[in-house]
Amino acid sequence: MSKSSEATGIAVLGMQWGDEGKGKIIDLLSKEARHIARAQGGNNAGHTIIAEGKEFKFHLVPSGILYPHTKCYIGGGAVLDPSSFLEELGGLKKSAVSFEKRLFLSHYAHVVLPYHRLIDQFMEKERGAGAVGTTGRGIGPCYADKVARIGVRVADLIHPESFKSKLEAVLKIKNQQLQKLYGHSPLEFSPIYREYVEYGERLKPFAAPVEEFLYQAGRKRERTLFEGAQGALLDITFGTYPFVTSSCTLSGGVLSGLGIGPSQIQRVVGVAKAYSTRVGNGPFPTELKSEELALFPDHTASREIGTTTGRKRRMGWFDAFLLRHTAHLNGVDALALMKLDILDGLDEIKICTGYKRTPTFPASDEELKKVEPIYESHPGWKEATGHIRVYDDLPSKAKAYLRRIEEACEIPIAIISVGPEREKTIWLDPLFTDY
Ligand code: IMP
Numbered sequence: 431m432s433k434s435s436e437a438t439g440i441a442v443l444g445m446q447w448g449d450e451g452k453g454k455i456i457d458l459l460s461k462e463a464r465h466i467a468r469a470q471g472g473n474n475a476g477h478t479i480i481a482e483g484k485e486f487k488f489h490l491v492p493s494g495i496l497y498p499h500t501k502c503y504i505g506g507g508a509v510l511d512p513s514s515f516l517e518e519l520g521g522l523k524k525s526a527v528s529f530e531k532r533l534f535l536s537h538y539a540h541v542v543l544p545y546h547r548l549i550d551q552f553m554e555k556e557r558g559a560g561a562v563g564t565t566g567r568g569i570g571p572c573y574a575d576k577v578a579r580i581g582v583r584v585a586d587l588i589h590p591e592s593f594k595s596k597l598e599a600v601l602k603i604k605n606q607q608l609q610k611l612y613g614h615s616p617l618e619f620s621p622i623y624r625e626y627v628e629y630g631e632r633l634k635p636f637a638a639p640v641e642e643f644l645y646q647a648g649r650k651r652e653r654t655l656f657e658g659a660q661g662a663l664l665d666i667t668f669g670t671y672p673f674v675t676s677s678c679t680l681s682g683g684v685l686s687g688l689g690i691g692p693s694q695i696q697r698v699v700g701v702a703k704a705y706s707t708r709v710g711n712g713p714f715p716t717e718l719k720s721e722e723l724a725l726f727p728d729h730t731a732s733r734e735i736g737t738t739t740g741r742k743r744r745m746g747w748f749d750a751f752l753l754r755h756t757a758h759l760n761g762v763d764a765l766a767l768m769k770l771d772i773l774d775g776l777d778e779i780k781i782c783t784g785y786k787r788t789p790t791f792p793a794s795d796e797e798l799k800k801v802e803p804i805y806e807s808h809p810g811w812k813e814a815t816g817h818i819r820v821y822d823d824l825p826s827k828a829k830a831y832l833r834r835i836e837e838a839c840e841i842p843i844a845i846i847s848v849g850p851e852r853e854k855t856i857w858l859d860p861l862f863t864d865y
Contacts, residue, residue: 434846437696437697438648438651438652438654439654439656439695440459440646440653440655440656440697440862441697441698442455442657442658442697442699442701442766443679443681443684444662444679444700444701444702445756445762445763446660446665446753446756447661447706447710447758448675449703449707449736450661450702450703451571451766451847452658452701452711453479454479454580454852455699456655457467457481457494457852458502458845459861459862460493460494460496460758462503462653464653464654465500465653465654466494466654467502467505467644467654467657467688468490468502468503468657468659469508469688470485470511470658470659470679470683471507471509471568471660472490472508472511472569472678472752473489473490473569474565474567474569474660474675475490476490476737476738477489477662478486478733478850481852487521489509489737489865490504490508490518491515491522492504492535492655494557495533497524497772497773498532500532501533503640503688504534504536504640505536505641505687506533506536506689507538507539507688508540508677508687509537509542510540510541510584510633511542511568512565512587512629512630512633513629513747515633516629516632516633523859524549530635533641534636534637534643535584535638536584536638536639536641536689536731537585537588538583538641539581539583540575540581541582541626542567542569542650543622543626544617544622545571545607545608545617546567546569547566548608548614549568550566550568550571550573552608552612552614554566561711562672562710563709563712564675565710565739566739566757568852569675569676570675572676573666576601577862581600582597584637585637587630587722588630588631589630591631593623597619598619602789604617610665613841627838633729640688644688644689644690644694648690648693656684658701659678660675660679660682662679662759663752664706665677665678665759666678670712670798671795675709679842680759681695681761684847685789697763697764698760698761699762699861700756700765701765701768702753702761702766702774703743703767703768704767704772704773704831704835705747705748705769706747706748706749707742707744708734708744708746711797713795714744714781715744715746715801716744716745716748717746717747718747726772726774726776727772727775732769733769733776739802747780748782750781751782751784751785751803752782752840753839754840761807761841762841764841764842764843765835765839765841765842765857765859767835767845770828770847771814771848771849773831774813774814775810776810777810777812778810779807779808779809779831781834781835781838782803782804783804783805783838785801785802785803786802787790787802803826808830808834810827811826811827815823815848816848816854817848818848819853819855819856820856821846821858823849824846843858844858845859
């Protein structure tokens, strides 16, 4: 039996710079899954789901929570800002989405504290023109503390005595940094302690041995979705460093972030837009020139305004060279191609198939800034696609564009999305096939 015909664990990962539409794919596949687990990142991520006419914005909670039969997990590789997490739960409660006994938080996840957000913002200011363009949520400084072994984890937060000693020790270090490097007044221990002990109380019911739960789900061969956050080119190691986030956004990060073994993932679905976007700074080889951008629907119509920070996303042509590279980094075996409908009105659509004189994807951001994309031009189909549900009904020029993407990326397309709503989806492969 082939590997794909017995898939019970599917990883859904971003192939570009995040915002590819992973939330929609997770939401669709959640219907068929029992477990949905998020391995890394924090409330820097933003997933928008439109379900039954309602819009939901998720930052940390897996979007699979909208299906009452699922169990959702936030793994030890994630970083958790308690106030943002609790706010998200408040939103779910308002919309009558139940999450009690369905949402579990790893004891190993690190906690974002107020000094992380401050340091994130100070560091960005200090970098000036070289700023990363972070979300300002304290994600990088929180991961930095994890690696420096001065972080605070959920396991600490839910035990006030352990939290007290950890916070006392780390606040000394952080206050020195804030005062000496940034001229900021020292943060007081008591208000932070009181605020976070209360968060700890509220988080306690969610804290659970997520790693063991996922192991048991795997043993029972229960369908599990592994939800990626951000995208391959924001990966801390293989992304467009230093313009990256601070966690591993690749399939390898799913394993290390959730504490599971590789045999629990049978399929890796790479999610990519039918074009490219990037929010934040850093090289972007196929970025549109202003006259090309003017031909696209504007940022509101193309839904290219960030869920987390409200920033306009930079837009570019589809980069098949980059996608082949990120697919290899992840071991992708199927593509979900998103937002095809945004290209409906264009006369001409370009695909980048390589960079001149560049045999492999450059590691250096300086080099990547200078590459010269090789484009091929495709005629636009100039027809609406949002109402189409079956591949054969797509305009022939749209099918030719899609076939070329498959060929240039060397990966079959499993799903095509033609709008944000659940039903605006064309399925070519059901993905979960263990019937
Ligand atoms: P940080 O994760 O806030 O440190 O931001 C680092 C870089 O990652 C910035 O360029 C952000 O815009 C980008 N980034 C972080 N999370 C996301 C996301 O979910 N979607 C798109 N870009 C993101």
